[in-house]
Amino acid sequence: MEEVKTITTGELQEKIEKGEDLYLVDVREDEEVEEGIIAKAKHIKMGDIPENVDYFDKEKEYIFICRSGRRSENVCLYLQDQGYKVRNMVGGMLDWQGDVVKK
Secondary structure, three states: OOOOOEEOHHHHHHHHHOOOOOEEEEOOOHHHHOOOEOOOOEEOOHHHOHHHHHHOOOOOEEEEEOOOOHHHHHHHHHHHHOOOEEEEEOOHHHHOOOOOEOO
């Protein structure tokens, strides 16, 4: 099984602060996201990823986010197998120190 590329919460924070063009996807459940989501992130629940595969562009790299990094890693493995460029935010929202917005 191929390793999933990762990004730390600190590295992601730096990229956001530099204004880099990022494609963030939060795969947590609705009630988890109500507590706050990284501003640029799109919310697609983990269970809804298979039917939303068309949303993803194989030319772009997507960073996946969940509470701890475990579900997002599973999503990364799934999409990586289909030829998408993915990165998992290790530590998830539990480690996230940056700003969040309420949905």
